[in-house]
Amino acid sequence: MRPSPSRRTVLTATGATALGVAAATEAEAAAPSGYRPPATAQRPTRELRALLREIDSDRIEASVRSLVSFGTRHTLSSQDDPRRGIGAARDWLLAELRSYAAASGGRMTAELQSYVQEPAPRIPTATRITNVVATLRGSVTPERVYVVSGHYDSRVTDIMDATSDSPGADDDASGVAVVLELARVMATRRPASTIVFAAVAGEEQGLYGAAHMAQQLKAAGADVQGMFTNDIVGSPTADDGTRDPYTVRLFAEGVPTSETPEQAAIRRSVGGENDSATRQLARFVRDVADNDATGMHVRVIYRRDRYRRGGDHIPFLERGYPAARFTEPAEDFAHQHQDVRVDEDGKQYGDLPEFCDFRYVARVARVNAATLWTLAQAPGTPRDARIITTTLTNSTQLVWTRGTEPDLAGYEVVWRETTSPEWTHVVPVGDVTTHEVDLSKDNVFFGVRAVNRAGLRSPVAFPRPEA
Template sequence: MPHRPARPGPSRRTVLAATATGTSALASGAPAVAAPSVRSRPPATAQPPTRELRELLREIDRDRIEATVRRLASFGTRHTLSAQDDPHRGIGAARDWIHAEMRRYAAASGGRMTVELQSYVQQPASRVPTATRITNVIATLRGSVSPERIHVISGHYDSRATDVMDAVSDAPGADDDASGVAVVMELARVMATRRPASTIVFAAVAGEEQGLYGSTYMAEQFKAAGADVQAMFTNDIVGSSTADDGTRDPYTIRLFTEGVPSSETPAQAAVRRSVGGENDSPSRQLGRFVRDTADNDATGLHVRVVYRRDRYLRGGDHIPFLERGYAAARFTEPAEDFAHQHQDVRVDEDGTRYGDLPEFCDFGFITRVARVNAAALWTLAQAPRTPRDAKIVTSTLTNATELVWARGTEPDLEGYEIVWRETTAPEWTHVIDVGDVTRYEVDLSKDNVFFGVRAVNRAGNRSPVAFPAPQN
């Protein structure tokens, strides 16, 4: 007979009624600017922001973000093939300024934050005609409890004009992607004085416009070291709330999350085809976690999770992480204006202004994007690890569902929750508190619903959900 927990299990009626409550998605009084996606009540797994988190979010400074974007744009061009030794213009000047700023933030960390220039020489390849040094600026804030667990946030500091090989013309790159780098740097500044339980890496990467070179190198270094990267976010084109038709949506951010993993093996694909899970990859669970923790009044932003790896036929710096089996997702503004992205700075005959200039950015919007990133990243860093080895026992045919998982090692671990939803539902709708156990049976058929398991610590922080595999 399958083992049941010592505490009484819920009846079928109890299970069907077990839901949690969440928080409102928009700040009080904010304009109701609806995205095309369906707005509904918060999912059952929503996590209201703690007082500690609210205090952190209040420290994120709009003026500092604006100053960072304008400073990066002032280097003229940050093209990957531009000058690396000019102190005023080119990617080298931008690199050195970012590095100096990160070191200044680290000085307030009491030794917990270190900053490095992660460099390699890219031999001639696509969009790189000659051997070129690619340098990522990386600040690492070491965790105080579980430093081996790593969470990464990035933006790319290189830029481009209309011709992707033009390393001379002005390419201010304010939206693409000084905005993302400003988010990363502001979070590094605010978090440097704090003590996350696990490690956070703040990365400004190069070579994105030429082919994701910097992020690929960073991901490969993590993989070669066997690093336990639990999550990675890239912020790319997060600077404007205005679309190409002039409409504005300053209260929505898109988050792109892949379904079927890029790293899926043939054996894993066979299991997925048998039991489902196309919408339950680690990256999809990460997307749900972001909505759970960051779509609320504390951030003032609605997180629109998009069920794609990236925009249509396009890609960004999270993809090298996905390809190496890490959960990763991309933040991008609600609708792009292509006159201010990948364009030479100019005024057309009809008076249309082109170019990725700071005056086309919405700095209040970037600040809210930074708060969304901070809410998700800080909660991830403080929460327990996603349960490992989550399985559904299939050795005996039964209309109940027995789940098992490995217990975490965190000293403040409180217990676990089982979540479930109908197979047609995009969000987890029901939560069952099962306590500090590693095996539990639910009086629901695994044929009809999807299950997940998440960990809870004594502070009430919850991990992303683990989607169980079958166990024979």
């Protein structure tokens, strides 16, 4: 165990001295007054900036318009018509992902993941639901997995109407286009860990495709350390006409959906309601993607999702995986899920491509890319982090299990006041598995994150109490 620094040293050590703080960005101008990057912020690497420059808004627009061209993508629509319905969209998506995989040197594969959903709410008869999935296998730690998704099914006002035109440009061709563009630009690269790109079906009928995918991963024992769904990311314009083109919302739950009552009670007893693995994942997104490289401000919302609605991250949360939802800053309810029509004043209704801002979607894609690429290249989140409570003193001992990554360089201890939403202090502690801090465990929250030789940091692990 390293010698404990003095309390004065501990209190003055910050991320600014340990890491350096990213310069102010265009996105920060749109952020709340007084915004400063978190102390844990990570500078974009040259490799990441090159990747982000390849994201193309024109390609994203072409993907959205291709998906809209199938007329409807309702889950109950035709599965064998070559031009119209969800089957035609499925086949087009598979062809696109396979074309990207062809450039990967065998590292990426693309496949259909299907099952038959028996009659259920919003599913009147047995229906085949098919996800289109591309997997880019990691070159160093392939067992560690990150998932990004959008849903390719669409709907109109009547949730059971499987025949009317249902373009679904914003909800959710925009999210699927993000996934496709990420797969395209990453296919030719070598991530250390595995990234899964998924276009899922059955979302509007009840999150069926995502639930099947999450269950398949769980049954296989997959180490999914982060999942993001992109759902309604097509426009920065609200229903009153106001625009916020440099902000994306990220919904992140607190006390995990999958926790038992006993686990939740322990979390409440130590004040960890704001420190779930999903909240740490959300903080990581701000660390690596709220900067000049993406041109975006990430507004983290401390909720699982919007009122009375839910997205494809929820089945992953239910199975114990950290998962969060990206969505535009304010939805335009005048067009979302509306039937395609033109009123007497010539005003258009319906979820049409004309209401999307494809440069905005490209910036959302860059936020996703910065997050996923850094996660895949950095060490995994530290495991078995604990805070020792047997000795009641005014110092704090933290312990954790060393990671197995070949390029692991060491660890950092972070902390913040219990009333602060962001980590405010960072101290490098070396390649150790225990560290004592000269601060009372009663007064602040602590965390641990891993660092590799390239200087990339993992998400923070929040320690559980050990008596």
